[in-house]
């Protein structure tokens with residue numbers, strides 16, 4: 001990313017930052033290839049197609065100071081880009097709360113942002129049990145993800161872990177494994193896969209998950225993470 005970088009912008013969201021009126025800024029590109037990714041245009045599409053420049057985003061934030069509480073920085077994987085830190089710092093300087101979404105693959109950058117006080121809340125994806133990480137999101141090395149998770153568990157900033165749950169890539173035993181891995185996490189959300197109409201892997205049907213599966217996965221993880229919840233479905 002460089003000075004010509006482009007960004008996506010959702011000007012208002014009541015869902016992305018827990019309890020806050022926020023906007024969401026999207027950064028281009030990702031180092032994972034989750035087949036169930038619901039935003040393939042951001043991951044593999046053209047950055048030029050994104051509507052806003054860095055200056056546009058800063059100008060927007062300036063004009064919304066009195067109307068928005070918070071800024072969510074997401075992707076793709078926002079930590080791939082230097083601008084994620086610059087955006088977070090600028091937003092904090094304007095008085096916003098800042099939430100960062102990350103896949104956890106860049107722990108040094110995550111730690112630097114938190115240590116700088118530029119982030120108030122981190123939402124980190126947990127793609128699957130450690131032993132199934134590579135197969136789930138197309139990466140070779142999951143150790144950086146483990147490092148990020150350990151860092152958040154140590155409590156330097158408010159956080160949540162969340163898993164997009166699929167019917168074909170996940171089974172109950174995976175949630176026992178995740179539970180052991182993240183035992184005692186303060187927030188962990190299971191989010192059932194939803195077909196956005198265009199996912200990275202093409203055909204959405206294999207990823208569909210039933211309510212029954214979600215319930216059984218929650219039951220598997222609860223003994224280890226009592227705070228675990230299903231998000232986005234009324235059960």
Ligand code: SF4
Pocket residue numbers: 030031032033034036037038039043075076077103125137
């Ligand atoms: S789901 Fe997230 S981590 Fe996976 S490819 Fe999409 S943006 Fe990247």
